[in-house]
Amino acid sequence: MHTDEQIITLFKEAVKEVDTGTKVGDVTMATELSSLGLDSVMTMEVIGVMEEKLNIRFPDEDLATIKRMGDLAGLVRKLS
Amino acid sequence: MKQVRPMAETLIDVLLDASNVTHKGYTFLDDAMSAEEWSFADLAQEADRRAAYFRSLGLKQGDRLGMIVPDGKDFVLSFFGAVRAGIVPVPMYPPLALGKLDSYVDTATRILSTAGAKMLLTNKQVSPILWSLLSRVKGLEDIILTEKVANHDASKVKQDLSDVRITGEDTCFLQFTSGSTSDPKGVLVSHANLVANSKAIMFDGLKSDSETDIGVSWLPLYHDMGLIGFVIAPMLAHVPVVFLPTLSFVKRPTSWMEAVNKYRGTITFAPNFAFGLAAKRMSPSRLEGMDLSCLRVVGCGAEPINPNTMRNFVGTFEGVGLNPNAIMPCYGMAEATLAIAFDDLSSPFKTVTIDRDAYEEQHLATRYDGDDPARALELVACGATFSAHEVGIMDDHGVLLKNGKVGEIVFRGPSITSGYFDNADASKELLAGGWLHTGDLGFVLDGQLFISGRKKDLIILNGRNYYPQSIEWEVEHVEGIRRGNVVAFSTRGDNTEELVIVAETKVEEGLDELAHQIKMRVHDVLGVRARDVVLVGPGGLPKTSSGKLQRRRTKAQYEAGELGRENRTMGSAATKVKLAKHFTASAVARIKHGIKKGSAPARRIASRVLRPESR
Numbered sequence: 001m002h003t004d005e006q007i008i009t010l011f012k013e014a015v016k017e018v019d020t021g022t023k024v025g026d027v028t029m030a031t032e033l034s035s036l037g038l039d040s041v042m043t044m045e046v047i048g049v050m051e052e053k054l055n056i057r058f059p060d061e062d063l064a065t066i067k068r069m070g071d072l073a074g075l076v077r078k079l080s
Numbered sequence: 081m082k083q084v085r086p087m088a089e090t091l092i093d094v095l096l097d098a099s100n101v102t103h104k105g106y107t108f109l110d111d112a113m114s115a116e117e118w119s120f121a122d123l124a125q126e127a128d129r130r131a132a133y134f135r136s137l138g139l140k141q142g143d144r145l146g147m148i149v150p151d152g153k154d155f156v157l158s159f160f161g162a163v164r165a166g167i168v169p170v171p172m173y174p175p176l177a178l179g180k181l182d183s184y185v186d187t188a189t190r191i192l193s194t195a196g197a198k199m200l201l202t203n204k205q206v207s208p209i210l211w212s213l214l215s216r217v218k219g220l221e222d223i224i225l226t227e228k229v230a231n232h233d234a235s236k237v238k239q240d241l242s243d244v245r246i247t248g249e250d251t252c253f254l255q256f257t258s259g260s261t262s263d264p265k266g267v268l269v270s271h272a273n274l275v276a277n278s279k280a281i282m283f284d285g286l287k288s289d290s291e292t293d294i295g296v297s298w299l300p301l302y303h304d305m306g307l308i309g310f311v312i313a314p315m316l317a318h319v320p321v322v323f324l325p326t327l328s329f330v331k332r333p334t335s336w337m338e339a340v341n342k343y344r345g346t347i348t349f350a351p352n353f354a355f356g357l358a359a360k361r362m363s364p365s366r367l368e369g370m371d372l373s374c375l376r377v378v379g380c381g382a383e384p385i386n387p388n389t390m391r392n393f394v395g396t397f398e399g400v401g402l403n404p405n406a407i408m409p410c411y412g413m414a415e416a417t418l419a420i421a422f423d424d425l426s427s428p429f430k431t432v433t434i435d436r437d438a439y440e441e442q443h444l445a446t447r448y449d450g451d452d453p454a455r456a457l458e459l460v461a462c463g464a465t466f467s468a469h470e471v472g473i474m475d476d477h478g479v480l481l482k483n484g485k486v487g488e489i490v491f492r493g494p495s496i497t498s499g500y501f502d503n504a505d506a507s508k509e510l511l512a513g514g515w516l517h518t519g520d521l522g523f524v525l526d527g528q529l530f531i532s533g534r535k536k537d538l539i540i541l542n543g544r545n546y547y548p549q550s551i552e553w554e555v556e557h558v559e560g561i562r563r564g565n566v567v568a569f570s571t572r573g574d575n576t577e578e579l580v581i582v583a584e585t586k587v588e589e590g591l592d593e594l595a596h597q598i599k600m601r602v603h604d605v606l607g608v609r610a611r612d613v614v615l616v617g618p619g620g621l622p623k624t625s626s627g628k629l630q631r632r633r634t635k636a637q638y639e640a641g642e643l644g645r646e647n648r649t650m651g652s653a654a655t656k657v658k659l660a661k662h663f664t665a666s667a668v669a670r671i672k673h674g675i676k677k678g679s680a681p682a683r684r685i686a687s688r689v690l691r692p693e694s695r
Contacts, residue, residue, distance in 0.1 A: 035600065039609035041330055041353070041542050045361075048331025057111060060150065060327060061205040064175060 002080065004029055007073045014049035018042055029070035056080050082291040083283060083317065089248045090271035091163050094278075094316045099124035104320040106311075108153040109339065111328045116153060120315060123160060130161025132239035133232050137224065139199060141166030141244060144254065146192050146200040146220075147302070148210065150174040152323045154226040155301045156311055158201055159253075161229070166244040169253045170195045170266065171302035174206060181209055183607075185216075191256050191264050192217040195501060199224055248272030254501050255304055255414040266501040267414045276494035277417035278313035280466035285410075285422035286347060286377055288317050293376070295321035296345030298329035298336055303543070305382050308418040309349055319347070333357035334366050337397065341370045349379035349410075351543045356389045356575025359396040373401030377425060381410040383540045384531070385460040387431045389575045394428075404428040411462040411531055415516055417495040421471060421529045423463035430461040432525055439532065440636060443486040445523040461528035469493030473523055478513055481523075488535055489522045490515035537631050539570045540577055541608055548631060551581065554605050558597050560587040565621055569635040578611035582634055582643060585615050614643050 002010075008027050015024050015038070024036050033043065051057055056079040066072050088094045098120035105119035118126075139145060145167050149155040155171075162169045172191055175184045188210070192200065196219055202210055203226045214220055252274055254266035282288045295314050299306030306326075314321050322343045329336050336358050340348055350358075380390065394404050407429045412419040423429060435448035436457040448456050465471045472480045473487040481487045496516040499507025510517055521533040539546040551568040555561055565584035570577040581602070587594060595613040602610050620643075622633040637643045 034603060039542065039603075040607055041357070042609070044327065044330040045333065045357070048333075051331065060111075064181075 002073075002076060004073060007076055008069065010050060010053060011046065011069070011072070014046045014053070015042075017049050018045040027069055029068065029073060031069045032067055033069065033072070034067075050076070054080050082289055088275055088316060090246050090250070091252050091274055091312065092244070092246055092271075094275070094312070095124045095127055095160060095164060098315050098318065101318055104318070106156065106320065107322040107343070108156075109322065109324040109328075111325055113324070113328075113335070113339070115322075118153070118157075120318065123157065123315075126157050127160035127164045128241060129234050130158055130229055131165035131167075131241055131244075132234070132237045133229055134162055134165050134167055135239040135241075136237045137199070137222070139165065139167050141246075142168060142251075143199075144168045144170050144195045144197045146170045146172055146188075146195065146197040148172045148174050148188070148200065148202040148206055149226055150206065150327075151203065151226070152301060152325060154203065154230065156323075158226060158229060159301075159307075159311070162201075163252060164241065164244070166246050166250075168251050170197055170256065171253065171307060172256065173300065173302045175209065183605075185209065185212060187264070189213060189216045191266075192220055194264050195254055195256075195266050201226060201229070203227060246271060248275065251501075255307075257414050265503055265506055267497050268499055268501055269414075269417055269497065273417040273495055273497060274308065274312055275316065276468070277308065277419055278316045280469065280495060281309065281313045281419050281422075282317035282319065284466040285419060287425070288314075288319050288347070290318040293319045293346045294343060295319060296324075296336075296340045296343060296348045297321060298324045298326050298339075299350065300326045303382075304412075304414045304418045305349060305351075309379075313418075329354070330357075333361045337362070337370070337372065338366070340375060341372060344374040346374055346376040347379075348375065348377070349381065351382040352380055352385050352389055353383065353542050353576035355380060355393040356386075359389075359393045360575065362396055367397075367400050370400040372397055373403065375402060375406050377408050378402075378406045379408045379410050379422070381412055381419075381462075383543055384572075384577055385409050385462075386572050386575065386577075387429075387458050387460050388572075390429055390460065392575070409460045409462050411489075411529060413518055413520075415497050415510060415518070416491055417497070419466070419495070420469075420489075420491050420518075421462045421465045423461060430528065431458050432461065432528075432530060433458045436636065439486060440632065445484050445486055445525055445530065445532075457532075459530045459532055461530060464527055464529065465491070465493075469495060471524070471529055472515065474515065474517075483524050483526075486521060486523045486532060489518045489520045489529070489531065491518060492516060533632070537569065539568065539579065541570065541579055542576065546606065546608065551579070551602055551606060551608070554601055555581055555583055555598050558594070558601055560585050560594050561598070562586065562618060565618075565629070567621055567629055567631050567634045569631050569638075571635060571639060573611060579608055580612045580614070580635075580638055581610050582614045582616060582621060582638065584618050584620055586618055587615075591615050614638065616643065 012024055019042060047058060058075060062075055088097055101120035105123055108116045145162050147169050149158060159169050199222045201224045207223060207225060248271045250271055251268050252271045253269050255269050256264050256266050295310055297306060297310040301307050310321050322339060324335060324339050390407055394407060405425055405428055408423045408425060409429050410422045433448050433456050434445045436455050438444045438446045439457060470492050472490045474480055474490045475487045492515050499511060519535045520531050521535055522529060522531040537548050539548055548568040552566040555566045556563045562584040567582045569580055571580050581598060595615060598613050599610045602608060622630045
């Protein structure tokens, strides 16, 4: 089971891997992913990196429901 | 070398012709990269079955069918099914993951309304968000699920397809150009256009061999490059293709070349940004054991081509056998069906470095070999057009220009559209004088076509089109920004085009926060990311003597480092001097033209209302 902190750390690592130039500031479970300044392609790349690190696959239809960090964390827990 | 040269006049002929080909066809991969194979014969047979089902639902020849179908296999089978029945499909992009559903549904409403769609085809997963379209789109009668189309009981559907009468002049499908605009236009793509352009692509451009070639594509199928380039043209030439889901590529950009390697692909295409992604994420361990010597054509098109991105891509994959000659820059657009010009395959891609000053001021493409990087503009050659087609460069008065002069790229031949669906005014403008007016600026040098910009400053980010105005208007809503004093443009980033916003403000404190607010607003409303926001003082933006903003000049100043990056307002002493000069110049200009302060923005707004964007 992953804690909130672990998932946030993983997310930040994934952002760094996708684009070293993007700085993600404070993130909590309430943070909307769209507020982090990632464009749609980068967001999907970040999702892809997280899938590989966690060895899971987010179903396409579930991705559309992710708005906040908490939604992403919930999905990670459901799938891993 | 073997080429199938069908006598087809329509896509239905192409389907019938392919119905004997049982030993090869299309392979559809899922996100886990497991494969499902369909021979051309099976595809043609399933098209017949789906055609009959569509007809049983009351869809008739010429009716428009909206298609929001994310799955590649279902898209291809349903598309061919509709075409086989003489129904006109309208491919539409599916809701993006984590997308903004409200604006998505708005855009879908406008496209379906413009197309006069009778029904909408989608799948079970997407349909819940689309039901509202039934009440919003006048004339839309029903939403059909692909699951029902795929699993229907054929024994209960009695439909004879022999009365479907289609000629080359008939519309095969409507291609709505990508990007969000309030006024979408559906390009009429006729059967004759498709056959002409498919032959040009497969035989003139790619010199395809139906025995040895294998296409690999992750391109979205609702877009012309994926649909025509990899679904329609290869079927005409009997060239097999392996499709991987677009989302799989975006999530794992390495999957593209991995699929090429695994399936021994010989032909693949993508827009510039994908070359950047693919190279960036390719680690030495992933390259191990890879052999890309199979690749004969790596086409790059659909957005401005950055020579550094291409060089970097070649540098990344040359060690595993990629032939540098395979890189094939190309040029095209939906109004030309797809392809206008292809580079040849006998040499590595070519570029020319021209003098930016001569280009901007005299509209001339003259070679530059000086050492001022702000004056050097390197552009990628996109080759030449195909037989029976002609490319020209035209000035604003409709006069064709000589080699080396910069003007609008125009095109004619059997691939050009007859216009936009139900939009006579826009069609007339598009096809004035019998030429297709591309809206792109370019020139011809040594027989090579170069694309240098967009006449209307269209911004293309990750393959989608944005009008600068739509971005600028959003920025104007941010408190502290001077209305009518915002410029948005794209500039070459390391790999892709990147959005830059320059805005005037009177605010002197908290500029970082203001820049952040601008980025957020643009992201929230349009879903795009601004790489840089530059805030300048009042009068800091270049304007014409009559107070009109100068986008291209702003961009040139930005690229030359004269506007100051990283949210700086006024930095060095040199900048201050420049700004002071600018203040003086614009004050003088205003007095000269007798324009009262404040009237310029008002006129800009008026001109927007009076002259809405046409393309």
